[in-house]
Amino acid sequence: TQLLEQSPQFLSIQEGENLTVYCNSSSVFSSLQWYRQEPGEGPVLLVTVVTGGEVKKLKRLTFQFGDARKDSSLHITAAQPGDTGLYLCAGDPLNYGQNFVFGPGTRLSVLP
Amino acid sequence: GAVVSQHPSRVICKSGTSVKIECRSLDFQATTMFWYRQFPKQSLMLMATSNEGSKATYEQGVEKDKFLINHASLTLSTLTVTSAHPEDSSFYICSARDRRNYGYTFGSGTRLTVV
Numbered sequence: 001t002q003l004l005e006q007s008p009q010f011l012s013i014q015e016g017e018n019l020t021v022y023c024n025s026s027s028v029f030s031s032l033q034w035y036r037q038e039p040g041e042g043p044v045l046l047v048t049v050v051t052g053g054e055v056k057k058l059k060r061l062t063f064q065f066g067d068a069r070k071d072s073s074l075h076i077t078a079a080q081p082g083d084t085g086l087y088l089c090a091g092d093p094l095n096y097g098q099n100f101v102f103g104p105g106t107r108l109s110v111l112p
Numbered sequence: 113g114a115v116v117s118q119h120p121s122r123v124i125c126k127s128g129t130s131v132k133i134e135c136r137s138l139d140f141q142a143t144t145m146f147w148y149r150q151f152p153k154q155s156l157m158l159m160a161t162s163n164e165g166s167k168a169t170y171e172q173g174v175e176k177d178k179f180l181i182n183h184a185s186l187t188l189s190t191l192t193v194t195s196a197h198p199e200d201s202s203f204y205i206c207s208a209r210d211r212r213n214y215g216y217t218f219g220s221g222t223r224l225t226v227v
Contacts, residue, residue, distance in 0.1 A: 033215045042118070042205045042218035043156070088155060090216070100146070100216060105155040 003027070004091055004103035012109040016078050021106045023089035024071045029101075030092045032072045034063055037086040037105075046074075079110045114140050114210035118219025125196055125226055133191045133222045135206030141186040142208035146216070147179075150203040162189040196226040 004025045013019055023032070031050045035043035047056050049065035049072060056063045060083075062075040076083055089103040115138040125131050135145055143164045148156040160181055161169040168181035178200075180192040193200055207218040 035218075040203075040221065040223065042116075042207075042221045045215040045217065048215045086155075099158060099161060102156050102158075107153065 004089055004101050006087075006089060006103040006106050008106060009104065010107050010109075012111065013079055015080055015110055015112050017110075019076050019079055019108070021074045021076075021087055021108070022071070023073070023103050025091060025101075026070065027091070028069050028094055030069075030094050032065060032069070032092070033090045034072070034074055035088045035090065037088060038084075043086075043088055076108075079108075081110045081112050084108055084110050114138075114208070114217040116142075116206065116208050116217045116219045118206055118222060120222060121220060122223045123225070125224070127197055127226055128195055130192055130194045131196055131224060133193075133204055133206070133224075135189045135191070135208070135219050137187045137208045137217075140208075140210055142189075143186060145183060145189040145206055145208045147181065147189075147191050148205045148207065150205060150221075152203075156205065159191075164189075193224065196224070198226045200224065201226045 007022045031048055033048045034046045036046055037043040047063045052067045052069045054065045060077045064073045087106045091101045117136045117138055119134050123131055145162040147159045149159050150156050158171050159174045162181045162183040164183045164186050170176045178194055183189040203221050203223055205221040207216045210217050
């Protein structure tokens with residue numbers, strides 16, 4: 001069974017601060033996705049990373065896929081209250097028949 | 113982009129009744145859809161994988177007779193919670209794979225409250 005770990009599980013910061021969320025596994029994934037979920041809604045896809053070492057930027061969010069495709073990080077610059085939510089990483093196993101694996105999530109709260 | 117529509121968004125039902133939740137892929141075909149359950153402040157827990165034209169695959173510990181899944185077409189999967197009890201109250205979310213962007217598109221979720 002492939003497992004994903006996320007850290008920290010909870011994070012409360014002030015508006016304007018920077019933060020990094022980590023997603024780690026001992027397994028290799030063909031791709032990895034990051035989602036953000038707001039209360040009462042379904043997760044929304046932020047980014048998909050496919051190539052080891054890949055870096056993608058989405059405005060103030062920077063996503064990186066580890067060289068070995070086992071881990072990823074999400075860095076938010078100058079966080080805003082609108083960034084508040086549950087951030088989930090999800091890995092697509094190398095084995096096509098295996099299901100998507102979700103991490104436990106990082107619950108971010110950005111205080112004004 | 114891919115859109116998955118889930119209905120209803122909220123439902124309150126009495127103990128012992130059944131509730132059906134629909135999940136539709138609006139602009140793409142989904143041979144496989146996934147049903148998740150999410151408890152407050154927790155991550156998504158996969159309940160079952162819905163396969164078009166065949167039986168669903170349930171995760172360990174999920175009662176197939178209680179959570180009936182039907183995937184009759186390439187754009188529609190339904191989850192029926194039968195003989196609902198208060199402990200079935202939860203947030204249920206469906207998703208489908210959009211191969212155009214490698215990712216999964218999620219429905220907006222259904223908040224089920226059993227009283």
